[in-house]
Amino acid sequence: MVEMKKGISRRSVLAGIAGGSAVAMAGITGFPGILKAQEKSLKIGAYGGYFKDSFDKHIFPEFTKATGIAVESVAQPTGEAWLVQIEQAARAGKAPTDISMISQGMMQRGAAANLWAKLDAAKMPNVANVMPAYINKYADGSLCGVGAVTWYITLVSNTDVIKEAPTSWAELWKPERAEQLGLLALVSNSFLLDVTAKTHFGGQDILDTEEGISQVMDKLAEVKKNVQLWYRDEAQFEQALKSGEIPMGQYYHDVAGLAAADGHPVRSTFPKEGGINDSGSWAVSGKSEKIEMAHEFIDFMSQPEIQALLSRKVGTSPTVPRAKTDLTDAEFASVSSEIEPIIPRYDMYLQRADWLSQKWTELIVS
Amino acid sequence: MKIKPGKFSDYAAIGFPAGMLTVFFVIPFGIMIAMSFFQRVQGAFYEPAFVFENYARFLSTFFAGILGFSVGLAALVAVVSVLLAFPFTYILTRMARQTQVVWLVFLLSVLSLSEVLIGFGWSTLLSRTAGITNLLVSLGIMDKPMSLSPSFGAVMTGMVYQTFPYTVLVLYPALSRLDPSLVEAARTLGSGPARSFLNVVVPALRNSIVSTLIMVFVFALGCYLLPQLLGKPSHWTLSVLITDQAIYQSNMPFAAAMAVFLVLVSLSLVAISLLYGKKENAG
Numbered sequence: 001m002v003e004m005k006k007g008i009s010r011r012s013v014l015a016g017i018a019g020g021s022a023v024a025m026a027g028i029t030g031f032p033g034i035l036k037a038q039e040k041s042l043k044i045g046a047y048g049g050y051f052k053d054s055f056d057k058h059i060f061p062e063f064t065k066a067t068g069i070a071v072e073s074v075a076q077p078t079g080e081a082w083l084v085q086i087e088q089a090a091r092a093g094k095a096p097t098d099i100s101m102i103s104q105g106m107m108q109r110g111a112a113a114n115l116w117a118k119l120d121a122a123k124m125p126n127v128a129n130v131m132p133a134y135i136n137k138y139a140d141g142s143l144c145g146v147g148a149v150t151w152y153i154t155l156v157s158n159t160d161v162i163k164e165a166p167t168s169w170a171e172l173w174k175p176e177r178a179e180q181l182g183l184l185a186l187v188s189n190s191f192l193l194d195v196t197a198k199t200h201f202g203g204q205d206i207l208d209t210e211e212g213i214s215q216v217m218d219k220l221a222e223v224k225k226n227v228q229l230w231y232r233d234e235a236q237f238e239q240a241l242k243s244g245e246i247p248m249g250q251y252y253h254d255v256a257g258l259a260a261a262d263g264h265p266v267r268s269t270f271p272k273e274g275g276i277n278d279s280g281s282w283a284v285s286g287k288s289e290k291i292e293m294a295h296e297f298i299d300f301m302s303q304p305e306i307q308a309l310l311s312r313k314v315g316t317s318p319t320v321p322r323a324k325t326d327l328t329d330a331e332f333a334s335v336s337s338e339i340e341p342i343i344p345r346y347d348m349y350l351q352r353a354d355w356l357s358q359k360w361t362e363l364i365v366s
Numbered sequence: 367m368k369i370k371p372g373k374f375s376d377y378a379a380i381g382f383p384a385g386m387l388t389v390f391f392v393i394p395f396g397i398m399i400a401m402s403f404f405q406r407v408q409g410a411f412y413e414p415a416f417v418f419e420n421y422a423r424f425l426s427t428f429f430a431g432i433l434g435f436s437v438g439l440a441a442l443v444a445v446v447s448v449l450l451a452f453p454f455t456y457i458l459t460r461m462a463r464q465t466q467v468v469w470l471v472f473l474l475s476v477l478s479l480s481e482v483l484i485g486f487g488w489s490t491l492l493s494r495t496a497g498i499t500n501l502l503v504s505l506g507i508m509d510k511p512m513s514l515s516p517s518f519g520a521v522m523t524g525m526v527y528q529t530f531p532y533t534v535l536v537l538y539p540a541l542s543r544l545d546p547s548l549v550e551a552a553r554t555l556g557s558g559p560a561r562s563f564l565n566v567v568v569p570a571l572r573n574s575i576v577s578t579l580i581m582v583f584v585f586a587l588g589c590y591l592l593p594q595l596l597g598k599p600s601h602w603t604l605s606v607l608i609t610d611q612a613i614y615q616s617n618m619p620f621a622a623a624m625a626v627f628l629v630l631v632s633l634s635l636v637a638i639s640l641l642y643g644k645k646e647n648a649g
Contacts (some may be wrong), residue, residue, distance in 0.1 A: 080614040087411055087616065109616065112410035179513075185599075186614050229516065230599055232614075236486075243495045245513065350409040357615050361607065362428055364599045 041070040042293050045082065045100035048075030050258065051314065058313035063300050069293050076100060080188070083110055086285060090115055095285035099294050101148050102283045105188055107136045108350050110283065116144040117284040117291055124299035129307075129320040133343075136281050145281035146298050147319030149310055152253040152275035152341065153184075153191065159265040161247035169199040169271045171248070177226045182237040182249030185230035187360035188353070190250065191276045191344045196220045198273045198342050207345050210355070217363055230364055241266055250276075254315035257334065270337040277341035279319065311335045395629075402622035412619050420623035429604075429624075436603040437631060439593075440586035443525045444579045450526070451533035452541075452575065456567060458534070459542040470538070473531035481528065485595030488524045489515050492596075520596040525589055529582050536581055540574035580636050587632050604628055 044060070046052040052075050060071040074097050076082040083106045089096045102110065110116055118138070121127055127135075127146050134147025155166050161180075172181060184190030196216045197204045206212035228246050231237040238255065240246040242264045253275060256268035282301060284294040300306060307318035308325040317336040318325055349356065405415035458469055479487075491497050492515035499511040514520055548570060552562035568575070590605035604624060612621035 080616065084613060084616050084618075109410055112407075186610070188614065228513070232594065236489075236595065239486075240493075243493070245493050245495045353408050353615065354406070354617065354620075357610070357617075358423075361610070365432070365602060366428075366600070 040068055040293065041072055042099060042290055042297055043072045043074055043095075043097040044297070045074045045076035045097040047101065048077065050255065054314040058309065059301075059306070062306070062309070063297060066300060067296055069296065078189070080106065080186075082106075083115075086110070086115060087113060090285070090287055093287060095287035097285065098288040098290045099282055099284050099297060101280040102145065103278055103280055104136075104344070104346050105349050107145050107281050107283060108346055111136070111138055111144055112350075115283075115286055117286045117288060117294070119143040119146070119284065119298070120295065123292075123295045124302065126299045126302035129304055129324055130302050131319060131321060134279055134281065134319040136283070145283040146302060148280045148282045148301060149314065149316035150277060150279035150319055151316050152270070152277055152336070153250050154253045154256070154268045154275040155271050156241060156249060156251040156256045156266060156268045158241055158244045158247035159267050161244045165267055165269050166248070167269070167272055169195050169273050171271075172223050172226060174226075177248060179226065179228045180246065180248050181223070181227045182229040182231055182240060182246040182251075183223075183227055184250060185232045185364070187356050188349050191278070191342070192220055192223075192250075193217070193348075193356075194342050194344050195250075195273070195276065204342075204345055207348050210352075213348070213352070213356070214359070217359060221363055224364065254335070257315055270339050272339065274339050274342045275337060277317075277343055398622045399626055401618055402626050404619040404622075406617055406619045411616055420619045421627075423620060424623055424627060429607075432602070432604050432607060433627070433631065435601075436587060436605065436628070437635070439521070439525075439601075439603060440583050440589075443522065443529055443586040444583040446522070446526050447529045447533040447582050448537075448575060448579055451530055451537055451578075452568075453563070455534050455537045455541050456563065459538065459544070470535075473534055476527075477531045477535070481589070481591040482595075484524055484528055485592050488520060488527065489595055492520050492523070515596050516598045516601070518597065518601055521593050521601050524592040524596045525586055528589070528592065529586055532585060533578060533582050536578045537571075537574060540571055544570065576639060580639055584632055584636070587628065 046055045052073055056073055060073060064070055076097070077085075082100065083102070085096055086100065087110075107116075116136075116138075119142075121143050124146070127143075130147045134150065135143065136145030138144050155169060155171065157166060171177065172183075183192065187193065193207060193213065193216050194204055196219050197206050200219050201212075201216060206216060229237060229240060229249075234252070234255070237246065237249060237251060238259065241249065241251065241256075242259060244265070251268070253268045253270075256266055259266045260268070282298045284291060284298075288294060302320070304318075304320050304324040305326075307320045308327050308331075310316050311318055311325070311327055311331060315335055318327070322332055322336075401412070402420055403416045403418070404412045404420075405417050406412050406420065458466055461469075492513070494511050494513035497511065497514065499508055499514065502508040503511050544567065548566050549562050552566045553559075557565065587603075588605055590603060590609050593601050593603045594606050605628070608621050608624045608628070611617045611624065
């Protein structure tokens with residue numbers, strides 16, 4: 001595990017931050033290249049922190065080099081909060097960014113509110129590389145989003161406290177895990193209903209009906225006494241996981257890998273039921289006036305070489321088939337797994353949003 | 367002697383604050399009330415409408431429990447803060463000017479810390495791996511370090527820590543203006559320091575104490591990060607659930623309805639205590 005993603009060390013992230021500030025300095029001092037590039041520029045949102053830093057350092061400059069379009073990156077918060085901001089801005093006729101990276105549940109919510117610009121696949125030949133599962137469409141079949149990256153939420157543990165790597169999500173239910181777990185606090189970002197269904201009910205079909213979901217929730221309620229922390233903020237859990245304060249839980253495979261590469265006693269395991277596979281899509285705000293350049297950007301990002309670059313530098317899993325990339329076995333294994341993933345039931349989270357959030361809050365609060 | 371304002375221009379001075387209050391409080395509050403009647407569109411956002419379902423959803427034993435807990439927690443934080451801050455401020459005002467300034471600057475610097483810093487700070491201090499229990503273990507008081515957070519105690523500690531400097535600063539002017547001859551008279555008549563504090567100082571500043579309690583209560587009621595960072599889900603306040611609805615569920619109408627409820631409850635509690643205070647003063 002320590003071997004994984006050796007491409008990103010703390011040093012390179014720090015260098016990325018330094019690089020970012022150098023660009024900012026150049027902007028202030030009126031560096032001519034920047035001024036010229038401003039004529040053709042795109043505002044692009046990426047999750048703030050390490051994720052955006054890696055994009056700023058390794059990905060966006062490649063795009064500018066290839067197309068001459070400057071990128072102004074914007075740190076965006078997690079999917080839900082960002083979607084509310086885009087929606088509020090759209091009501092005022094504005095676009096906070098031209099392009100944003102949007103998670104699947106939020107893509108659908110945004111589509112229901114017609115927030116996304118319709119895209120033209122004919123202008124983006126490389127989009128044909130992207131696997132169909134990662135293409136987002138409006139109800140009328142028109143294209144509104146293209147898979148940017150995919151990531152996994154896996155079972156993570158502290159190697160100092162938990163000597164043997166867990167193998168199954170069933171580990172969460174074990175009595176010896178009392179007060180040892182950190183889990184995501186919201187129904188719509190933890191995907192624990194999917195995990196419980198796959199682990200204890202033989203698959204996600206049980207989530208078709210309200211009775212089925214209630215059964216799954218009852219099973220999930222058994223985990224409550226093991227949970228020390230229900231977190232909304234990733235930093236909160238990451239700190240506790242590294243120190244061993246909370247030695248096990250669900251977390252993002254890419255960031256856990258970074259922590260391990262930095263020498264922290266952290267491991268990320270793909271359980272035998274599969275890691276939770278979520279993905280982010282590039283979506284163009286309906287209020288953006290730079291739709292042509294946005295097409296160029298999405299086309300650029302859909303190239304297999306760039307998808308491979310993302311895996312190496314950002315630690316995400318490609319949205320194009322692996323065979324099209326030149327990723328080695330080791331490189332692919334560090335960002336993904338051969339085990340069939342758990343794909344969240346986005347339809348359920350969308351159609352039963354309010355009922356689920358009410359039930360969920362009652363489940364964990366009571 | 368009071369001079370009664372006669373002409374219209376005499377009221378001009380309050381024009382500016384009134385305008386600011388309208389722009390930054392009345393209008394946003396009005397928008398929030400309007401939004402609380404909007405129609406939630408599940409799986410998307412909301413549409414302008416006039417429906418009561420957001421309020422109907424709130425009227426359940428579940429939310430009544432959360433509201434009760436939030437109000438109770440804020441009240442307890444207010445009482446504990448004032449109990450600690452009142453004697454502290456009294457002693458502070460009796461100190462040399464120089465010492466007072468040092469203390470006040472220190473308290474102001476604590477006040478400048480954000481809720482996030484306070485939350486993360488206390489969660490580390492109360493943790494098993496790096497917390498104060500390790501100190502107690504090395505002193506031989508405890509057998510092994512333990513985790514004190516998340517817990518109700520941790521939430522209380524964090525919130526009182528946050529409100530304490532605020533409480534001191536609100537009480538400070540009243541206590542420093544207190545006529546020292548009152549206490550001197552009590553002492554001359556043979557009452558000890560503790561007795562003169564309780565029988566003279568406290569009753570003399572009853573109104574300041576009540577208004578401080580109210581201010582700290584309202585301040586604590588809006589707290590939403592500390593219960594999240596230091597508490598278990600059962601310690602989450604209504605403010606936490608409002609945030610969840612507004613930010614994570616994109617359910618602005620329901621969040622607005624809950625917020626209106628919270629404001630109404632706190633306003634009525636404030637009104638009751640003011641009314642009670644007035645009666646006391648009249649009698």
